[in-house]
Protein backbone atom coordinates (compact mmCIF):
# COMPACT_ATOMS: atom_id res chain seq x y z
CA UNK A 1 0.00 0.00 0.00
CA UNK A 2 1.24 3.44 -0.83
CA UNK A 3 -0.04 6.75 0.39
CA UNK A 4 0.59 10.38 -0.37
CA UNK A 5 0.36 13.78 1.25
CA UNK A 6 -2.60 16.19 0.94
CA UNK A 7 -0.65 18.61 -1.28
CA UNK A 8 -0.04 15.93 -3.94
CA UNK A 9 -3.75 15.10 -3.91
CA UNK A 10 -4.65 18.48 -5.36
CA UNK A 11 -3.22 17.63 -8.76
CA UNK A 12 -3.53 14.22 -10.41
CA UNK A 13 -2.24 14.33 -13.98
CA UNK A 14 -3.44 11.71 -16.42
CA UNK A 15 0.07 10.27 -16.78
CA UNK A 16 3.37 11.15 -15.10
CA UNK A 17 5.95 10.76 -17.86
CA UNK A 18 9.00 11.55 -15.66
CA UNK A 19 7.94 8.64 -13.42
CA UNK A 20 8.95 6.25 -16.21
CA UNK A 21 12.58 7.21 -15.68
CA UNK A 22 12.50 7.96 -11.96
CA UNK A 23 10.85 4.65 -11.10
CA UNK A 24 13.88 2.45 -11.87
CA UNK A 25 16.34 5.34 -12.23
CA UNK A 26 19.64 3.73 -11.21
CA UNK A 27 19.08 0.44 -13.03
CA UNK A 28 17.94 2.27 -16.15
CA UNK A 29 20.86 4.69 -16.17
CA UNK A 30 23.32 1.83 -15.72
CA UNK A 31 21.75 -0.06 -18.64
CA UNK A 32 21.83 3.02 -20.89
CA UNK A 33 25.43 3.86 -20.05
CA UNK A 34 26.44 0.27 -20.70
CA UNK A 35 24.88 0.36 -24.19
CA UNK A 36 26.49 3.70 -25.02
CA UNK A 37 29.92 2.64 -23.74
CA UNK A 38 29.70 -0.46 -25.90
CA UNK A 39 28.54 1.60 -28.89
CA UNK A 40 25.80 -0.99 -29.34
CA UNK A 41 23.07 0.97 -31.08
CA UNK A 42 21.38 -1.12 -33.77
CA UNK A 43 20.22 -4.77 -33.57
CA UNK A 44 22.60 -5.76 -30.81
CA UNK A 45 22.51 -8.15 -27.87
CA UNK A 46 20.07 -6.03 -25.82
CA UNK A 47 17.46 -6.18 -28.58
CA UNK A 48 17.92 -9.95 -28.92
CA UNK A 49 17.73 -10.35 -25.11
CA UNK A 50 14.52 -8.35 -25.03
CA UNK A 51 12.99 -10.45 -27.81
CA UNK A 52 13.91 -13.67 -25.96
CA UNK A 53 12.53 -12.18 -22.72
CA UNK A 54 9.19 -11.44 -24.39
CA UNK A 55 9.06 -14.92 -25.97
CA UNK A 56 9.46 -16.40 -22.51
CA UNK A 57 7.00 -14.03 -20.90
CA UNK A 58 4.28 -14.65 -23.48
CA UNK A 59 5.12 -18.29 -24.21
CA UNK A 60 5.34 -17.50 -27.92
CA UNK A 61 7.87 -18.82 -30.43
CA UNK A 62 9.01 -15.52 -31.95
CA UNK A 63 9.14 -11.90 -30.82
CA UNK A 64 10.60 -9.33 -33.22
CA UNK A 65 11.37 -5.77 -32.11
CA UNK A 66 10.24 -3.03 -34.50
CA UNK A 67 10.32 0.77 -34.53
CA UNK A 68 6.73 1.30 -33.34
CA UNK A 69 3.39 -0.46 -33.07
CA UNK A 70 2.01 0.94 -36.33
CA UNK A 71 4.94 -0.47 -38.33
CA UNK A 72 4.44 -3.70 -36.40
CA UNK A 73 0.84 -3.88 -37.64
CA UNK A 74 1.79 -3.15 -41.25
CA UNK A 75 4.48 -5.83 -41.16
CA UNK A 76 2.19 -8.30 -39.35
CA UNK A 77 -0.57 -7.81 -41.95
CA UNK A 78 1.89 -8.26 -44.82
CA UNK A 79 3.47 -11.37 -43.37
CA UNK A 80 0.00 -12.80 -42.67
CA UNK A 81 -0.70 -12.55 -46.41
CA UNK A 82 -3.17 -9.64 -46.49
CA UNK A 83 -3.17 -8.29 -50.06
CA UNK A 84 -4.23 -5.09 -51.83
CA UNK A 85 -8.01 -5.19 -52.41
CA UNK A 86 -8.71 -7.39 -49.37
CA UNK A 87 -11.09 -6.37 -46.59
CA UNK A 88 -10.00 -6.55 -42.96
CA UNK A 89 -12.62 -6.43 -40.19
CA UNK A 90 -11.63 -4.24 -37.26
CA UNK A 91 -13.63 -2.51 -34.49
CA UNK A 92 -14.20 1.22 -34.90
CA UNK A 93 -13.30 1.78 -31.23
CA UNK A 94 -9.56 1.76 -31.81
CA UNK A 95 -6.68 4.07 -32.55
CA UNK A 96 -6.60 5.23 -36.16
CA UNK A 97 -3.27 3.38 -36.48
CA UNK A 98 -5.10 0.02 -36.68
CA UNK A 99 -7.09 1.14 -39.72
CA UNK A 100 -4.13 3.06 -41.17
CA UNK A 101 -2.01 -0.10 -41.16
CA UNK A 102 -4.76 -1.89 -43.11
CA UNK A 103 -4.90 1.04 -45.53
CA UNK A 104 -1.13 1.05 -46.04
CA UNK A 105 -1.07 -2.61 -47.08
CA UNK A 106 -3.63 -1.66 -49.74
CA UNK A 107 -6.58 -3.34 -48.02
CA UNK A 108 -9.83 -1.76 -46.79
CA UNK A 109 -10.78 -1.54 -43.12
CA UNK A 110 -14.36 -2.67 -42.46
CA UNK A 111 -15.36 -1.17 -39.13
CA UNK A 112 -17.60 -3.00 -36.70
CA UNK A 113 -19.28 -2.44 -33.34
CA UNK A 114 -18.12 -3.38 -29.86
CA UNK A 115 -19.59 -5.04 -26.77
CA UNK A 116 -20.19 -3.62 -23.28
CA UNK A 117 -16.58 -4.40 -22.34
CA UNK A 118 -15.61 -2.11 -25.30
CA UNK A 119 -13.98 -4.94 -27.27
CA UNK A 120 -14.90 -6.26 -30.72
CA UNK A 121 -18.34 -7.87 -31.03
CA UNK A 122 -17.93 -11.34 -32.63
CA UNK A 123 -21.52 -11.30 -33.99
CA UNK A 124 -20.78 -8.01 -35.75
CA UNK A 125 -17.66 -9.59 -37.23
CA UNK A 126 -19.64 -12.55 -38.53
CA UNK A 127 -22.19 -10.21 -40.12
CA UNK A 128 -19.48 -8.11 -41.81
CA UNK A 129 -17.71 -10.97 -43.64
CA UNK A 130 -17.83 -10.52 -47.44
CA UNK A 131 -16.25 -12.31 -50.39
CA UNK A 132 -13.30 -9.88 -50.06
CA UNK A 133 -12.66 -10.45 -46.35
CA UNK A 134 -9.36 -12.18 -45.62
CA UNK A 135 -8.55 -11.08 -42.09
CA UNK A 136 -10.01 -10.20 -38.69
CA UNK A 137 -8.10 -7.72 -36.57
CA UNK A 138 -9.30 -7.77 -32.94
CA UNK A 139 -8.01 -4.93 -30.75
CA UNK A 140 -6.90 -6.14 -27.32
CA UNK A 141 -8.12 -2.81 -26.00
CA UNK A 142 -7.52 -1.22 -22.60
CA UNK A 143 -5.45 -4.22 -21.48
CA UNK A 144 -8.15 -6.84 -22.08
CA UNK A 145 -8.11 -9.71 -24.58
CA UNK A 146 -11.14 -10.24 -26.81
CA UNK A 147 -13.14 -13.47 -26.91
CA UNK A 148 -10.64 -15.28 -29.12
CA UNK A 149 -12.59 -18.57 -29.10
CA UNK A 150 -15.58 -16.93 -30.80
CA UNK A 151 -13.33 -15.03 -33.24
CA UNK A 152 -11.31 -18.12 -34.14
CA UNK A 153 -14.54 -20.04 -34.89
CA UNK A 154 -15.62 -17.28 -37.30
CA UNK A 155 -12.15 -17.18 -38.85
CA UNK A 156 -12.14 -20.97 -39.33
CA UNK A 157 -15.65 -20.99 -40.81
CA UNK A 158 -14.78 -18.33 -43.40
CA UNK A 159 -11.09 -19.30 -43.86
CA UNK A 160 -9.78 -15.96 -42.56
CA UNK A 161 -6.57 -15.16 -40.73
CA UNK A 162 -6.43 -13.28 -37.44
CA UNK A 163 -3.88 -10.50 -36.90
CA UNK A 164 -4.08 -9.19 -33.34
CA UNK A 165 -3.63 -5.52 -32.57
CA UNK A 166 -2.37 -6.11 -29.06
CA UNK A 167 -0.84 -2.61 -28.78
CA UNK A 168 -2.68 -2.16 -25.46
CA UNK A 169 -2.76 -5.78 -24.35
CA UNK A 170 0.70 -6.94 -23.25
CA UNK A 171 0.26 -9.38 -20.36
CA UNK A 172 -3.52 -9.73 -20.72
CA UNK A 173 -4.98 -13.20 -21.25
CA UNK A 174 -8.05 -14.99 -22.49
CA UNK A 175 -8.65 -18.48 -21.03
CA UNK A 176 -5.08 -18.47 -19.67
CA UNK A 177 -3.48 -17.67 -23.02
CA UNK A 178 -1.64 -14.42 -23.68
CA UNK A 179 -2.78 -11.71 -26.08
CA UNK A 180 -0.37 -11.80 -28.99
CA UNK A 181 -0.28 -15.60 -29.22
CA UNK A 182 -3.64 -16.30 -30.90
CA UNK A 183 -3.33 -14.79 -34.36
CA UNK A 184 -1.07 -15.71 -37.27
CA UNK A 185 0.78 -12.59 -36.14
CA UNK A 186 0.29 -9.89 -33.54
CA UNK A 187 1.65 -6.47 -32.72
CA UNK A 188 2.40 -4.63 -29.47
CA UNK A 189 3.18 -0.95 -28.93
CA UNK A 190 5.93 0.05 -26.51
CA UNK A 191 4.99 3.76 -26.56
CA UNK A 192 5.90 5.38 -23.19
CA UNK A 193 2.36 5.34 -21.76
CA UNK A 194 1.82 1.65 -22.56
CA UNK A 195 1.90 -1.00 -19.81
CA UNK A 196 5.46 -1.76 -20.92
CA UNK A 197 6.67 1.56 -22.28
CA UNK A 198 10.09 2.71 -23.46
CA UNK A 199 11.52 6.23 -23.69
CA UNK A 200 10.29 6.95 -27.20
CA UNK A 201 8.70 4.82 -29.89
CA UNK A 202 8.98 1.05 -29.99
CA UNK A 203 6.97 -1.98 -31.01
CA UNK A 204 6.91 -5.75 -31.27
CA UNK A 205 5.60 -8.44 -33.57
CA UNK A 206 4.88 -11.89 -32.17
CA UNK A 207 4.06 -15.13 -33.97
CA UNK A 208 4.25 -18.89 -33.54
CA UNK A 209 4.82 -19.37 -37.26
CA UNK A 210 8.49 -19.73 -38.35
CA UNK A 211 7.84 -18.46 -41.89
CA UNK A 212 5.91 -15.42 -40.70
CA UNK A 213 8.77 -14.64 -38.29
CA UNK A 214 11.38 -14.98 -41.01
CA UNK A 215 9.45 -12.62 -43.30
CA UNK A 216 8.91 -10.11 -40.48
CA UNK A 217 12.64 -10.08 -39.64
CA UNK A 218 13.43 -9.38 -43.30
CA UNK A 219 10.76 -6.69 -43.59
CA UNK A 220 11.99 -4.77 -40.55
CA UNK A 221 15.58 -4.60 -41.83
CA UNK A 222 15.71 -3.78 -45.57
CA UNK A 223 15.01 -7.37 -46.61
CA UNK A 224 18.48 -8.39 -45.40
CA UNK A 225 19.18 -11.92 -44.15
CA UNK A 226 21.70 -12.82 -41.40
CA UNK A 227 24.53 -12.65 -43.93
CA UNK A 228 23.50 -9.12 -44.91
CA UNK A 229 22.24 -10.18 -48.35
CA UNK A 230 19.07 -8.52 -49.61
CA UNK A 231 16.57 -11.29 -50.34
CA UNK A 232 13.33 -9.25 -50.45
CA UNK A 233 12.06 -5.67 -50.31
CA UNK A 234 12.15 -4.34 -46.81
CA UNK A 235 11.76 -1.33 -44.55
CA UNK A 236 13.87 0.22 -41.86
CA UNK A 237 11.81 -0.54 -38.77
CA UNK A 238 14.12 -1.82 -36.08
CA UNK A 239 13.65 -1.46 -32.34
CA UNK A 240 16.52 0.76 -31.12
CA UNK A 241 19.00 -1.17 -29.05
CA UNK A 242 19.05 1.61 -26.42
CA UNK A 243 15.27 1.32 -26.06
CA UNK A 244 15.62 -2.46 -25.83
CA UNK A 245 18.11 -2.09 -22.96
CA UNK A 246 15.63 0.19 -21.14
CA UNK A 247 12.85 -2.32 -21.82
CA UNK A 248 14.96 -5.16 -20.40
CA UNK A 249 15.06 -3.28 -17.09
CA UNK A 250 11.30 -2.67 -17.19
CA UNK A 251 10.49 -6.26 -18.16
CA UNK A 252 12.12 -7.47 -14.92
CA UNK A 253 9.50 -5.49 -12.98
CA UNK A 254 6.60 -6.16 -15.31
CA UNK A 255 4.74 -8.73 -13.18
CA UNK A 256 4.74 -6.28 -10.27
CA UNK A 257 3.55 -3.47 -12.58
CA UNK A 258 0.61 -5.57 -13.75
CA UNK A 259 -0.31 -6.53 -10.19
CA UNK A 260 -0.26 -2.86 -9.18
CA UNK A 261 -2.58 -1.92 -12.05
CA UNK A 262 -4.98 -4.70 -11.01
CA UNK A 263 -4.87 -3.41 -7.44
CA UNK A 264 -5.70 0.11 -8.65
CA UNK A 265 -8.63 -1.30 -10.66
CA UNK A 266 -9.84 -3.02 -7.48
CA UNK A 267 -9.68 0.32 -5.64
CA UNK A 268 -11.69 2.04 -8.38
CA UNK A 269 -14.35 -0.67 -8.11
CA UNK A 270 -14.40 -0.37 -4.33
CA UNK A 271 -14.88 3.40 -4.59
CA UNK A 272 -17.27 3.54 -7.54
CA UNK A 273 -19.00 0.15 -7.72
CA UNK A 274 -22.22 1.46 -6.18
CA UNK A 275 -22.57 4.54 -8.38
CA UNK A 276 -25.16 3.33 -10.86
CA UNK A 277 -24.71 6.30 -13.21
CA UNK A 278 -21.39 4.65 -14.19
CA UNK A 279 -20.42 1.59 -16.20
CA UNK A 280 -17.01 0.39 -14.99
CA UNK A 281 -14.65 -2.07 -16.68
CA UNK A 282 -15.00 -5.62 -15.35
CA UNK A 283 -13.05 -6.02 -12.10
CA UNK A 284 -9.94 -8.19 -11.90
CA UNK A 285 -11.12 -11.72 -11.16
CA UNK A 286 -14.75 -11.00 -12.13
CA UNK A 287 -14.60 -13.38 -15.08
CA UNK A 288 -12.27 -16.39 -14.97
CA UNK A 289 -11.88 -16.29 -18.78
CA UNK A 290 -10.18 -12.89 -18.66
CA UNK A 291 -6.97 -11.70 -17.07
CA UNK A 292 -6.93 -7.92 -17.59
CA UNK A 293 -3.89 -5.66 -17.18
CA UNK A 294 -5.75 -2.31 -17.19
CA UNK A 295 -3.70 -0.44 -19.76
CA UNK A 296 -6.53 2.08 -19.42
CA UNK A 297 -9.45 2.50 -17.06
CA UNK A 298 -12.22 3.39 -19.50
CA UNK A 299 -15.57 4.09 -17.87
CA UNK A 300 -18.95 5.18 -19.19
CA UNK A 301 -20.74 7.94 -17.31
CA UNK A 302 -24.07 9.74 -17.36
CA UNK A 303 -23.47 13.49 -17.87
CA UNK A 304 -19.91 12.64 -18.92
CA UNK A 305 -18.82 16.12 -19.96
CA UNK A 306 -20.06 17.74 -16.73
CA UNK A 307 -18.38 15.02 -14.69
CA UNK A 308 -15.07 15.59 -16.50
CA UNK A 309 -15.31 19.35 -15.88
CA UNK A 310 -16.03 18.65 -12.18
CA UNK A 311 -12.98 16.36 -11.96
CA UNK A 312 -10.84 18.98 -13.69
CA UNK A 313 -11.92 21.54 -11.07
CA UNK A 314 -10.87 19.03 -8.41
CA UNK A 315 -7.45 18.76 -10.07
CA UNK A 316 -8.01 15.38 -11.75
CA UNK A 317 -7.02 15.11 -15.40
CA UNK A 318 -8.95 12.68 -17.61
CA UNK A 319 -8.97 12.05 -21.36
CA UNK A 320 -11.24 10.54 -24.00
CA UNK A 321 -9.52 8.03 -26.26
CA UNK A 322 -8.92 9.05 -29.88
CA UNK A 323 -9.98 12.63 -29.07
CA UNK A 324 -13.54 11.34 -28.73
CA UNK A 325 -13.98 10.02 -32.27
CA UNK A 326 -14.07 6.37 -33.31
CA UNK A 327 -12.33 5.54 -36.62
CA UNK A 328 -15.50 5.63 -38.73
CA UNK A 329 -16.15 9.21 -37.54
CA UNK A 330 -13.09 10.80 -39.16
CA UNK A 331 -14.37 10.72 -42.75
CA UNK A 332 -11.15 9.15 -44.04
CA UNK A 333 -11.20 8.08 -47.69
CA UNK A 334 -11.90 4.38 -48.15
CA UNK A 335 -13.71 4.07 -44.81
CA UNK A 336 -17.41 3.33 -45.08
CA UNK A 337 -19.68 5.46 -42.92
CA UNK A 338 -21.74 3.01 -40.94
CA UNK A 339 -23.97 3.41 -37.94
CA UNK A 340 -22.47 1.42 -35.09
CA UNK A 341 -25.04 1.92 -32.29
CA UNK A 342 -23.00 0.58 -29.37
CA UNK A 343 -19.92 2.57 -30.41
CA UNK A 344 -22.07 5.70 -30.91
CA UNK A 345 -23.53 5.41 -27.40
CA UNK A 346 -20.09 4.64 -25.98
CA UNK A 347 -18.59 7.82 -27.41
CA UNK A 348 -21.31 9.93 -25.80
CA UNK A 349 -20.37 8.49 -22.41
CA UNK A 350 -16.79 7.14 -22.28
CA UNK A 351 -13.59 8.58 -20.86
CA UNK A 352 -10.43 7.42 -19.13
CA UNK A 353 -9.65 7.87 -15.45
CA UNK A 354 -5.95 8.06 -14.50
CA UNK A 355 -4.47 4.53 -14.45
CA UNK A 356 -0.74 4.02 -14.11
CA UNK A 357 1.73 2.77 -11.54
CA UNK A 358 2.77 6.24 -10.39
CA UNK A 359 -0.60 6.56 -8.63
CA UNK A 360 -0.92 6.16 -4.88
CA UNK A 361 -3.93 4.45 -3.27
CA UNK A 362 -5.02 7.77 -1.77
CA UNK A 363 -5.03 9.38 -5.19
CA UNK A 364 -7.47 6.75 -6.49
CA UNK A 365 -9.63 7.28 -3.38
CA UNK A 366 -9.55 11.02 -4.00
CA UNK A 367 -10.75 10.54 -7.60
CA UNK A 368 -13.52 8.21 -6.39
CA UNK A 369 -14.74 10.59 -3.71
CA UNK A 370 -14.77 13.48 -6.20
CA UNK A 371 -16.94 11.38 -8.55
CA UNK A 372 -19.24 10.29 -5.72
CA UNK A 373 -19.69 13.91 -4.71
CA UNK A 374 -20.61 14.82 -8.29
CA UNK A 375 -23.45 12.27 -8.23
CA UNK A 376 -24.57 13.36 -4.74
CA UNK A 377 -23.34 10.23 -2.96
CA UNK A 378 -22.08 10.43 0.61
CA UNK A 379 -18.38 9.83 1.19
Ligand SMILES: Cc1ncc(COP(=O)(O)O)c(C=O)c1O
Pocket residue numbers: 068069070071094095097098139165167168188189190191201202203
Ligand atom coordinates in the same frame (compact mmCIF):
# COMPACT_ATOMS: atom_id res chain seq x y z
C1 LIG B 1 -4.95 0.10 -30.30
C2 LIG B 1 -3.67 0.66 -30.84
N1 LIG B 1 -3.21 0.22 -32.02
C3 LIG B 1 -2.05 0.68 -32.54
C4 LIG B 1 -1.30 1.63 -31.89
C5 LIG B 1 -0.07 2.17 -32.55
O1 LIG B 1 1.08 2.01 -31.79
P1 LIG B 1 2.31 3.05 -31.96
O2 LIG B 1 1.89 4.35 -31.39
O3 LIG B 1 3.42 2.40 -31.19
O4 LIG B 1 2.60 3.12 -33.42
C6 LIG B 1 -1.75 2.11 -30.65
C7 LIG B 1 -0.98 3.14 -29.91
O5 LIG B 1 -1.49 3.89 -29.11
C8 LIG B 1 -2.97 1.63 -30.10
O6 LIG B 1 -3.45 2.07 -28.94
